[in-house]
Amino acid sequence: MKAVRVRQYGGPDAMTIEELPVPTPGTGQALVKIEAAGVNFIDIYQRMGQYPLPLPFTPGQEGAGIVEKTGPEVTEVSPGDRVAYASAIGSYAGYAAVPAWRLVKLPATIDSKTAAALMLQGMTAHYLTHSTYPLKSGESCLVHAAAGGVGLLLLQMAKRRGARTIGTVSTREKAELAKAHGADEIILYSGQDFETEVKRITGGRGVQVVYDSVGKATFEKSLNCLSPRGCLVLYGQSSGPVDPFDPQILNAKGGLFLTRPSLHHYTATRDELLSRAADVLVWVASGELRVRIGAEFPLSQAAEAHRRLAGRMTTGKVLLIT
Template sequence: MRAVRIHQFGGPEVLQVDEIPIPTPGPGQVLVRLRAIGVNFIDTYHRTGLYRISLPFIPGQEGAGEVVAVGPGVTEFREGDRVAYAGVSGSYAEYNVVPADRLVKLPPAIDFPQAAAVLLQGITAQYLSVSTYPLKPGETCLIHAAAGGVGTLLVQMAKRRGARVIATVSSPAKAEVVRDLGADAVILYTEQDFEAEVKRLTDGRGVDVVYDSVGKDTFEKSLNCLRPRGYMVLFGQSSGPVPPIDPQILNQKGSLFLTRPSMWHYLLTREELLWRAGEVLHLVATGQLKVFIDSTFPLEQAAEAHRRLASRQTVGKILLIP
């Protein structure tokens, strides 16, 4: 099978297409023929070595396709099932072996590109708004990178929970997309000081929670946007890691809360996975959650997909199609 492998850490050019054997599922595993593969920022962290993995390895954490074989002891899935998964490595390939307890079945109304575009980032948006900081009606949140893969979904989920959404984006075109999704206010951070705008929009009070996937470039000002005892939810670092912080700063700025969540800690059991994924897939299947696919690339152009992701010009998800 064709697979994209990384033999050394570095830029997009280290993504190399190799021909390797199709893996065989072991006990409790399922072999999936991938039809669509999600490209996520965590893939770039693995590629550069920010998050270390033993070399060589196949990047990618998300995919959708058909079951072609099951290993011993697997009873929940059978050949031909349409499935998807998130949080399992080795996805930039034609086939992947996936633990059965990490797979979910797809509703008939959802196709493979939709599934690969929504599962990882949809679960992320779900746990952020439902569990990390459970948004309540009338509360105000600030969502950075609101036109990105997580951002477009998080805006919609926050509005479903009755929150007021202040969103930041980089261009007027992205601002229009986010407004159409229901954002109450949109800040062009390339032209406006988002901290000053948030304070103006909240009459100086600040927001209840900041959802920040940008990291280094936004972190300090994001803290300044919070009300006393507000929540800083740092769930990514697309601009680079945040420098070490003295906890006393959280006290000085209003007894703030700071958390750095990871999806894996919100999927500790199969029941939790089925709940979160089921909610996301139901919303997509019933037309209550709009999924944006920015662009698709063949497997051989994984490097171009990573360059596109890094350009910050995307609206929604980038996919690889084997």
């Protein structure tokens, strides 16, 4: 089978295509024929060594396809099942041996591309808006990278909960896209100071929560955008990791809260995984939630997919088609 491999940490060209044997599923695993793999910032962090993995490895934390066979002691899925998953390494390949408990069966109305675009980012938007900081009707939130894969889904879920949504984007085209997906207010950070704009939009009160996947470049001003006892949810670091800081700053700025979650913490059991996945799959099937696939690349162009995602040249979801 064809697979993308990383043999040393580095830039996009650290990924190469190799021919590997199809894996044999072990105890508790299922062999999935991958039809589409999601491209996410965590893949970039792992490729660069920010989140180090033993070398060599096949990147990719998200995929969708068909179960070909199962290993011993698997009860969750059967051969022939259409499935999708997140938070299991190795989806940039023709096949992957995946822990069966991580697999979610797909309804007939959801195709593999949509599922691969939805699992990691859809469940991320779900836990952010429903668990980490459960938005209430009438509250305001600031969403950085609002035209990205998580951003577009997060806006829709925030509106579904009755929140006022403010999104930051880099271009007018992305602004229109974010508005079409639920942004009440848009800030073009390439020409506007987002802290100043948030305070203007909220009459100086600030927002109850900031959902920040950017990290270093936005961290300080994100704190300044919060109302007293507001919460900064830092769920990514596309601009780099945040520098160490004195936690007394949180007190001085109004008794603020700061958290750094990840999807793994919010899908740690199969029951929670299936509950979150069921919500997002039902919402997509009913038309309540729209998934935008912004770009598709063949497996051989994984490096270009990473370049575009890291360079903020994409909107919505980026997929690799195997």
